[in-house]
């Protein structure tokens with residue numbers, strides 16, 4: 436039987452220092468995200484969605500509390516171990532402008548130890564899935580904001596993660612493309628079995644997920 440991992444947060448706090456004071460953004464959140472399910476995190480701008488996503492991805496440390504994948508604290512992972520477990524498409528992803536579209540995606544596989552040829556082959560498969568197969572040799576500077584998001588998504592999926600986290604992935608995309616990309620991500624989830632956590636301002640996108648959560652006043656509230 437396939438082993439399942441939950442991504443769990445326990446009593447999570449995050450404060451940001453500001454002059455002599457600090458801003459409390461997350462105020463003691465406890466939640467368990469199952470690998471089998473998909474989650475949407477909503478909430479007004481500035482409520483801490485990106486802050487929470489960075490903590491879940493292990494890219495920032497909490498002021499207090501624990502983020503764990505299975506029984507392991509995410510803080511104990513090396514950068515490479517973390518990248519193999521939890522893929523994160525940040526709100527404004529950076530691509531390497533000296534590399535072509537296909538090379539940007541394949542690099543994630545090469546950095547994880549796969550051969551360059553295998554990485555390129557797999558990257559082509561993913562590029563096709565995100566609907567950009569004709570753009571493989573484009574310079575990333577020639578892409579629109581939404582196309583760059585799709586390349587970043589393909590890059591994140593190169594390592595077959597246990598969890599995929601996306602922070603406003605479809606924020607720059609038109610309505611139809613947003614829905615198409617999210618349906619594609621959900622199809623891949625079914626096929627590969629990764630847990631999915633997205634942040635979004637779009638209610639229709641949020642309702643495609645199994646659970647809808649709202650971040651408000653530093654707490655995460657499950658919608659009925």
Ligand SMILES: Nc1ncnc2c1ncn2[C@@H]1O[C@H](COP(=O)(O)OP(=O)(O)OP(=O)(O)O)[C@@H](O)[C@H]1O
Nearest residue numbers: 451452458460478479480481482483484485486487
């Ligand atoms: N590195 C930082 N230093 C100081 N304050 C920060 C930092 N990062 C975020 N904040 C503050 O934390 C709060 C939450 O920011 P965050 O980016 O998580 O919000 P968000 O919900 O993702 O907003 P949006 O919907 O606009 O993306 C904001 O008040 C922001 O100013």
Ligand SMILES: [Mg+2]
Nearest residue numbers: 484485526602
């Ligand atoms: Mg944000």
